Amino acid sequence: MANTYTLIASNTVGSGGASSIDFTSIPSTYTDLLLKCSFRITSGGFNYATLTFNGSSSGYTARYVEGNGSAASSGTATNAVVLYNSSTSTTSTFASTDLYIPNYAGSNYKSVSVDTVTENNATSSYADLFAVLWSNSAAINQLTLTAGLVQYSTAYLYGIKNS
Amino acid sequence: MAAGSTYTPIATQTLGSAAASVTFSSISGSYTDLVLILNASGSTGINVLMQFNGDTGTNYSSTTLGGSGTTAYSARFSNQTSIEINYEGYLDSGFNTNSIINIQNYSNSTTYKTTLDRFNNAGLGVDAVVGLWRNTAPITSVVLKTHTGTFATGSTFSLYGIAAA
Numbered sequence: 560m561a562n563t564y565t566l567i568a569s570n571t572v573g574s575g576g577a578s579s580i581d582f583t584s585i586p587s588t589y590t591d592l593l594l595k596c597s598f599r600i601t602s603g604g605f606n607y608a609t610l611t612f613n614g615s616s617s618g619y620t621a622r623y624v625e626g627n628g629s630a631a632s633s634g635t636a637t638n639a640v641v642l643y644n645s646s647t648s649t650t651s652t653f654a655s656t657d658l659y660i661p662n663y664a665g666s667n668y669k670s671v672s673v674d675t676v677t678e679n680n681a682t683s684s685y686a687d688l689f690a691v692l693w694s695n696s697a698a699i700n701q702l703t704l705t706a707g708l709v710q711y712s713t714a715y716l717y718g719i720k721n722s
Numbered sequence: 723m724a725a726g727s728t729y730t731p732i733a734t735q736t737l738g739s740a741a742a743s744v745t746f747s748s749i750s751g752s753y754t755d756l757v758l759i760l761n762a763s764g765s766t767g768i769n770v771l772m773q774f775n776g777d778t779g780t781n782y783s784s785t786t787l788g789g790s791g792t793t794a795y796s797a798r799f800s801n802q803t804s805i806e807i808n809y810e811g812y813l814d815s816g817f818n819t820n821s822i823i824n825i826q827n828y829s830n831s832t833t834y835k836t837t838l839d840r841f842n843n844a845g846l847g848v849d850a851v852v853g854l855w856r857n858t859a860p861i862t863s864v865v866l867k868t869h870t871g872t873f874a875t876g877s878t879f880s881l882y883g884i885a886a887a
Binding site: 563564590591620621622623624625626631632633634635659661662667668670671672674688689690691692719720721722 | 728729730731734759760761763787788789790791792793794795811816817818819820822840842843844845846847848850876878880882
């Protein structure tokens, strides 16, 4: 039976922390990519890690809907789309994210789905849904998430093949 | 999700010409859940509708949570002839749209069938939709169709089966 859901690479942040997680040389042999993240940073409040493809910082647009435990809102963004927990979050809690990229190796612009939530034993926490577009027709061969991540933050990149 | 045989491609369709609908038929009952991935283009402002087993009766309902980029919204549709898998995250030109549709426990013959989908258009909106088909029959076919207009050439639709064991 076909091996259609395959771990391409994983990254677990070590004791020194990391300023980013970078997946390079992503093969084009799959149809879609799925990234699963568990993130926390050393300081600050809730915010977003930035997503970049192929080292490019331009061409990103996004819309989101967000709930924080008391209200829902919607807005626009560029590539700051992956939530992380911070030093103000409950100890040992990490934010969770699923990021799905269909046809990542194709020649159309890349449309991305992001479901991202923080974890927090407090009144306020966040759940966001993002629609992201990278207006670039290049095949994605590198994916980078930038934030000051603490030890035990993780990211797993899977390839999904439709045949 | 473990790698390998629990997540299996069933069929993929890439449109060679514009079409108003895409159908997956003769779906095996040997999986537990279905996942349908859409990456499509079309005329601006198109809603995408989903039906099962050729049922065009008023046996569908859905609830949407979403955002337009300025406003968060929720909408409810009862006794519909299809599940509308988007709300303000319409299909438009430029392959800006994707959707991930989960169809849970599709092959049982006891319960009504529920769906959960995400629909994404970074230029128009983002939606999460829960759908219901009030029918206990196992799902053997799925049709996705446009409310008006067509899916563009090159639009892709991939159906996967997930087996619990």
